[in-house]
Amino acid sequence: MASVVLSEAEKLYIVHGVQEDLRVDGRGCEDYRCAEVETDVVSNTSGSARVKLGETDILVGIKAEMGTPKLEKPDEGYLEFFVDCSSNSPELEGRGGEELGTDIANTLYRVFSCENTVDLKSLCINPREHCWVLYVDVLLLECGGNIFDAISIAVKAALFNTRIPKVHVLEDEEGTKEIELSDDPYDCLRLSVEEVPCIVTLSKIGYRHVVDATLQEEACSLASLLISVTSKGAITSMKKVGKGSLDPESIFEMMETGQRVGKSLHIALQKILDEEESLGTSRPKVGFLG
Numbered sequence: 665m666a667s668v669v670l671s672e673a674e675k676l677y678i679v680h681g682v683q684e685d686l687r688v689d690g691r692g693c694e695d696y697r698c699a700e701v702e703t704d705v706v707s708n709t710s711g712s713a714r715v716k717l718g719e720t721d722i723l724v725g726i727k728a729e730m731g732t733p734k735l736e737k738p739d740e741g742y743l744e745f746f747v748d749c750s751s752n753s754p755e756l757e758g759r760g761g762e763e764l765g766t767d768i769a770n771t772l773y774r775v776f777s778c779e780n781t782v783d784l785k786s787l788c789i790n791p792r793e794h795c796w797v798l799y800v801d802v803l804l805l806e807c808g809g810n811i812f813d814a815i816s817i818a819v820k821a822a823l824f825n826t827r828i829p830k831v832h833v834l835e836d837e838e839g840t841k842e843i844e845l846s847d848d849p850y851d852c853l854r855l856s857v858e859e860v861p862c863i864v865t866l867s868k869i870g871y872r873h874v875v876d877a878t879l880q881e882e883a884c885s886l887a888s889l890l891i892s893v894t895s896k897g898a899i900t901s902m903k904k905v906g907k908g909s910l911d912p913e914s915i916f917e918m919m920e921t922g923q924r925v926g927k928s929l930h931i932a933l934q935k936i937l938d939e940e941e942s943l944g945t946s947r948p949k950v951g952f953l954g
Contacts, residue, residue: 668879678884679870696876701936703825711826715818719808724818728828731797741787741795745769747802775892778900780859789831809878816863824937827852861892861900864926866918873918875925889918893926
């Protein structure tokens with residue numbers, strides 16, 4: 665993961681500020697940086713979104729393609745995640761970027777493995793034969809800290825924007841099945857994102873923890889807790905990262921903070937998505953490859 669080199673004096677300045685609930689950029693410990701969210705930014709996808717969280721810049725594109733259901737779940741579609749870390753940071757070139765991309769993809773698989781996160785049964789066309797496979801491509805354009813949260817926001821926004829063509833299965837007298845896609849671009853399937861969780865990363869700095877850490881703050885943190893939280897405040901998964909340790913009391917405090925902050929994050933994100941949706945095709949396109 666991209667990092668910055670700080671002197672001991674700089675680290676001390678950041679740590680002491682966090683203890684007083686005052687961060688270098690003026691935020692409190694539970695405040696996110698200003699986020700920019702835009703959907704439908706890539707034209708040749710089923711759904712897309714771009715999220716800027718401080719200096720962190722994420723682009724997500726979702727492509728719906730027909731495939732065969734998995735043997736263990738013959739009546740469901742599924743999601744596949746691919747992460748490309750083509751950041752400008754030298755540390756993310758080559759193997760460093762590949763390892764981070766694999767780690768992010770595995771985290772997303774874990775977050776979306778929880779039941780009812782996405783209605784996968786609605787992606788099934790013909791049990792055991794045909795289903796929709798959603799290929800979720802994540803592109804890390806710039807790393808400015810807190811990439812897991814930004815990616816989870818972008819994935820949820822892209823899923824909200826995803827439109828899958830309606831499919832009709834026709835069967836002739838001989839029992840041969842044919843699949844017919846609707847020509848009407850408005851006759852499509854929309855996914856419910858109500859149960860899709862967002863990741864809240866809490867970084868332990870000194871005796872306190874902060875959300876949405878910058879690269880400088882991440883350099884002062886030895887351990888972080890990644891918590892996936894639904895819009896109702898339910899925790900679906902947790903993952904500890906970093907070389908440091910976390911005591912049980914700190915973990916419980918971080919879980920409570922994650923639930924509280926996560927619910928607020930979902931409310932703010934859904935408001936942005938609903939406002940953008942209400943504008944329809946009249947909204948100006950200023951996005952990436954729009």
